[in-house]
Amino acid sequence: MAESTSNSKEPPSRQPRSSQYSTMTSAVVPSPRSPQSINIAESTSHSEEPPAKRIRSSRSVASATGCATVQPTVYRHLDKTKREIRICDLYSSSELSAPLICSLRIVPLDKVGEFVAFSYVWGQEPATEAITINGFQHQIRSNLAAGLRRFRANHYQSMSGKLRKPRPISVWVDAICINQDSIEERNHQVPLMRLIFSECEYAFSWLGESDGTSDLAMDSIARLETFECMQARGLKNVHVPLTQKGSPFREAAPWIAIRKLLEREFWHRIWIFQELRLPKKRILACGSKSIPWKTFKVLNQLCIGLIDKYKFLRRELAYLDHETQDEVVAVCRLAQSFVQILACRSYPKSERFGELVVYTTHLKATDARDKIYGLLAIAENPTILPDYSKTVNQVYTEFAKSMLDDIWNLPLLLYCGLSTNEDNTKLATWVPNWDHITRTETSAAARWGRWLDPGSARGNCLKHLAHLEFRDLPHLTAFHVRGQLRSSITGLKYQNEWLELHNYKSTISNIYGSLYPCWSERATDWEGVRQPVQRLVALYLTLTQNYSSLDDLYGFSIDEEKENTAAGFCYTTISRLDSETDTTDTVSKLSLSMLLETVGSEFKNLPEAFSHPEQYENDYLMAENDSLHRRVFFETSSGRFGLGPIGAQEGDIICNIYGFAIPLLLRKVDSHYLIVGSCFVLGCMADQGYDESKAEILEIW
Template sequence: MAGTEIPSARCLQSISIAESTSSSEEPPAKRIRSSRSITSATACTTVQPTVYRRLDKTKREIRICDLHPSSELSAPLICSLRIVPLDEVGKFVAFSYVWGQEPSTETIIINGSQHQIRPNLAAGLRRFRANYYQSLSRKHRNPRPISVWADAICIDQDSIEERNHQVPLMRFIFSKCEYAFSWLGESDSTSDLAMDSIARLETFAGLKARASHDRHVLLTQKGSPFREAALWIAIRKLLEREFWHRVWIFQEILLPKKLILACGSKSIPWTTFEVLNRLPPDISYRLSDYKLLRRELAYLDLETQDQVIAVCRIAQSFVYMFGFTSPSFCGIIVNTTHLKATDARDKIYGLLAIAKNPTILPDYSKTASQVYTEFAKSMLDEIWNLPLLLYCGLSANESNTKLATWVPNWDHVTRTKTTAAAPWRSWHNPGCTLGYCLRYLAHVEFRDLPHLTALHVQGQLRSSITDLKYQNEWLEAHNYKTTISNMYGSLYPCWSGGTTEWKGVHQPVQRLVALYLTLTQRYSLLDERSLTEKKETAAGFCYTTISRLDSATDTPDTASKLSLSMLLETLASEFGNQPETFSHPEQYENDYLTAENDSLHRRVFFETSSGRFGLGPIGAQEGDIICNIYGFSIPLLLRKVDSHYLIVGSCFVLGCMADQGYDESKAETLEIW
């Protein structure tokens, strides 16, 4: 029920903070608090219920925590709260950290009262306080309190009204702060080495440009410590910390003008940390680029190669995530699907500060289902946000029956890590431009139902699934052999450049090409680099196919007609000549098997009533219908229930991608629940 979800914008645990007030308003019900004292130095403090004085929304007031400095880590945490208008806040430091799952067991003294906070925040405050004290000259070792802002302390987490008011202000809080202190957590056995190594990266090899030569110098220079696997293992572990996987961290890194990263007693500015951005190749997650990088590292032992590449992959994801800009809130949400949130609603609310002119405002009185539905309705009003449907379907909503199948369950997407299998990048069709969308504008409207909302959209129903196999079934030699043998006598439409071109007579070998393109999810020629990768996987497909047919027993004559040379000739025709790659297909078997495994991960292989191949979501059933939605390049699988449809998920079917074979005269209004 609305209003029963108490978790805060960052965590389930609420914290009450003492604050001086002259208000006569009635305090809330008393809360039970720990009565243990912390040190003799604070024996005069008392444990008592406290209240937050109401903030003035018209003045955009916030609370600032004035932390008393100390050089001793073990010294009690003592601070006071004050209220100031955001426009008059002055200098302060914004705290960025992970709340953590531990209960609130650490004590902080606020305005003379003891309060409990979570261990990670307490550790971060102590380290920040000590670093600040040590940075002062000796004659200034008795400084005034340090002004900081930390959400767990400065926002009344028990007040839904206040949280709704304060979350939209976080954009300005992190933009106005003197700098943000990003606390990665306490040190471990490798973190000091990682922090020191990152600090030395830029100066050691003079990394001033993004070029493979710089990486080469860095790793080959005589006496370079960066040739040791242990160093790269330490950096990888630092980059895998929970800090980097929280949704709130995204805005807290992007918004501040200055940022300090701290782990244990070590700290480095963000500008130093960004040297990692220059390590990976200038690529877009292409396997072939990392193959080239491995060749650069051939003189290193395999363990070191693996660790360098692992760091480059993580750094590349940072480059993509933090360098990603989109005018659409939808694009931001999709780009951060992997980030976690303790409160499921924060998968949306935690990113509002980055959005330009967001169409929704935080309301923590609503359930996660209501928030996700409101967000989907606001986004689907814009034609370029239709890719949200890639994250919809029965499999994504199986844990939340209150969601319509056209509403993405973002919490489920993150928890099940289905983004690795989502076709957002690998199925993206360059031919689906804005011009295409404007030619086929989707007509979207909504109808309220008792428990959810129906989506009305224009679309064309295509063929249905007739034969479906899961990954393990499909890869059995018998099933693979049967599919190959059935190609002879079957026809497949000829296609070119993302659009169907009917050319009269269709040769059966086109179906073989279609199988390769389906199993690698490639159906258009992109740039020269992707074309090279396509040649390699095509050669590997040919070699793997013959190997599988040879391993099958009782191979029918139709399948035995195939030879490696015939397969190579058929696939090579895709490129207009016989590339050198096809002379040694066995060298590319692993590349193809990797691409095939990525395609089949969390998907099923199927054939359709019209004789096409396809890949669909787990949970698909025979009889599910392939549908093209107006203005959306990726087909969906729909399941008819009474007079309406449910979205099963997105699918990949050659001949149905983008505007392939789309017939506007056959479009109809579909009601999707």
């Protein structure tokens, strides 16, 4: 939507003819003449001149005097009051090499009839392909041109024998049907995309031309329907495609092909998200292959079934060779990251716009403003409208203000901080820079939030958060919020630095046998909770980002995972300490059994995993690496452990905003504060130790 490709001009005027529609798509009925001579519905009256003779470029042309003159645009004004859109009538052909020819017509959205919505990736390459629109040459990008040719050929083949002469295909394509040079028109048309993609007969989703593996991927996904039928007959095991004797899915090749298909740029663009969510019916096409969306959903169901049913997927796939295991896991991870989000047609009404933006942080946008505007079509009652005359800073700031005006969107602060705004100093630190987050993958740290309900800790948080307000400054806007400043941080170490053997041994020797500060000032009824706990236990919980007793408080079920990683932590610690002989007296006294007993104090009974802790070393190492990725390890002036964002400095202050589960790191500058980023500190999570009498109004720039 944000890219500008249109330089097309207006043809001589003509009166529109009526349209008729086939059983699949709507189209202008062709006259007995050449398709190029069909009257153009969007043009105004003009003397009849064969379009074949007046095809010209939509670019500027030179006059006889040598001065450049600009041809009028093919885009006639749309009536906003009638919610008019343009429909592209694409002329059929069975030949891929045949020129692309179409006509445009204007029609009110509620009278558009049947049409197909075209979904594709714009791409970065310049517009070098030509399509004839209303008799004028118009430049489009090569991916769109290839997709239109395949779409045209598929439609021609599907209608072969049904019609005496194939009719043009009515299709809506943003790069053709919207004047991309007009900001006013783009602002008007973007809000209509919800209805366009909801009311289309179907969406044609173009993944791109085929490569060496895409045909195998499309065929393999289609074959999964056979296994779905087997499951429908009572074989409920989600492993059916993987376990059945002779199944091709027991080999790596189809999974490699599927992984490469899912890695295509198509799946990682913000506009594709809504274009897959809204239509009633979707066709996925790649090269000459196409499959209905319901077939593709079988792959999604298989992956989600594997992920949901098993915490440790690789162990469950032990009967497969290692290469096949790797590829199955890779496909499932891709499915987990975006396919599951696209599994349903629409979000429930309870889904908030802020949550949609968070769910799609991994999706890219050529225009950074589309990180917000590209989701408006699937948002329930969005509070903002697209305005492409505004800067990225303005769009992001207004979005943040509109979200934070509703305290239920407070978790958006997880995505704020100096690290996300390092390339844009004019953006306030309380405003997430969504484009930077996507490009740098800094959003991974925000998983700590787990979208906890800000009122889940206590029911009266609304009273304490009633002080949210904004104050305009010369270059940005200040944000006022009530919060409690806690301890400052010290002893920062990056991942590689902290894991250096001498630092690791020093940390262990200084904490074994000592107690960690209580992380709750209220009594709990949950069994297995020991307060205070060993600092060694707190270190393990920090390095795996486990809330311990708070898991029960918020209803999370990760006990099995916590037990396994706990056993792996103990085994890994001893392995590291035994790697050299120059250990301190305290460290040399540690044994695996002592560590298991100490860490096991977090559980009601010693987990079964503790009997064979060596089996879980890899589980722990993966959790540790995941936690420390783009994080720094630190301690606090009050004796706690924490993980914070890259860019944190000695003296930064931990702050709790009441009702918001995740603490923030703030940096004081004069009389105001900057958000450095979110952090994980046991004892400061949710309302742990929060004292309302010590809270104050903080001004954040």
